[in-house]
Amino acid sequence: MIFEDVKQLIIERLGNDVVIGEETGGMQPALLIAPERIADVCLELRNNPATYFDFLACLSGVDYGTDASKFGVVYHLTSIPYQTQLTLKISKTQDRFFDDLPSFPSISSVYRTAEWHEREAYDLVGVFFENHPDLRRILLPDDWEGFPLRKDYVTAEYYKGIKID
């Protein structure tokens, strides 16, 4: 099933306002999805016999720079029965305060593998996932301050009073 068909199928099943754009410039075209509908889109793509995107290959949190102040999440889906791939993107403009993280719906109810991937995105990029069952830090210690893969991250000088050189 090719890219255009998937786009038509999503619009048909979930309405006009779900797909808010597309990126077809590169080698792998991507669909831009309305952030609040991403879980519905994934569920539909996974369960629909015409697509069967049953495998979440990768989930990456991205910080699109301090100028744009935009955060996004990129999903790479694979359909094992049809041997096809699809990229979905969601993004949001948000300030960089730690008490107000950019927040997206969790898709861990659709793909269980997203549970750890979302924890990683939260840990390193500072993206919050609503309805995630256990959104703790995963790679860094629980008391780590800041999100290292943010573009404005400043390397800490001290960790628990110990100087880092």
Added chain:
Amino acid sequence: MTNNALQKYHEKIAAAATQDMVLNMGPQHPSTHGVLRLELITDGEIIKEVIPHIGYLHRCFEKHAESLTYQQTIPFTDRLDYLASMNNSHIWVMGVERMLGIDKEIPKRIEYIRVLVCELNRIGSHLIAIGTYGIDIGAFTPFLWCFRDREHIMGLLEWASGSRMLYNYIWVGGLFFDLPVGFEERCREFVDYFKPKMVELNNLLTDNQIFISRTANVGVLPLDVAINYGCTGPMLRGSGLKWDLRRVDNYSVYPEIDFDIPAGTGLMGTKGDCWDRYKVRVDEIEQSLKIIEQCLDRLQSDLKRTPDFDPRAKLPRKIIPKAQDYYMRGEGAKGELGFYFVTDGKSEVPYRVKARGPSFNNLSVISEISKGVMIADLIAIIGSIDFVLGEVDR
């Protein structure tokens, strides 16, 4: 939008400590294959819940990659899955080459050498998996045998690249060096030596009744659970699905090479149990040997070494891919290894890199398949997953 997950976790552990027993396994436990810590909530010998804690080996791969050029990052990719470094750098390099659009211009000899060293490394990785799996559940001899045979592979790859485990051999657009003179012949000797050793190993371990009793019907991973948890590689194939990216994506010269995809059949118990996953690795070693022989045939006939052949001839002077997103995936030794690149088209360093390690996803299924098992069986399950913490933590 307050995040109280940490508090909830502490409350859960506190509650479990009064009713059941909380047992820490790792981070220094020998059977966790590295610095993995599993927090077990147990009722006697029965495990109620497993809470994995990872990150002890986090080396900021993605952060480093954002400040180094594509060529400089290759040694860092070696350190992801350090038991199969060639596979990691091969996939990284293929991703960069495709973004540059030079993937079709790579000479055939270079492609065959890449596949040859990758498959050698895959055998080495699987030998570690098999050997340590044996030692985990009490069989000491296979461990020594596997390491003895792996040493030959390490020696071969050291001869080619100058390093035993972390090679930095496959470069964007070419190779560090051509194979040394006599490598093909020596490699063929190794294949001839190694084939009977696999028969011995099978007699000792694969068909061993004690081993089968410990692994068959233990840690059964149904196919739908495997897919939903993102398991790939021998984990997914052990559950009965013939899914191998070398065949699905047909990258490099794999379409010209004939090999089978082994899958679990449930021969000794249930499909998807620990024994099936183990058996898939044993069978994959045989398939890798088949691939190596075909590569050697080509490298010794029409793609023979010539005096003027320069494996660095196609190296791009500056690697600046145009602005795009690209997700490159390939079959590493443990499963689907993916690199997601975001480039801005101006600089020599990627804007964002995400490494999707197969071990990370394979390990995440552990709390699902080890509910209600005995503690001793958990050791068998951990070993059958065959993760490398370097790749889990990145």
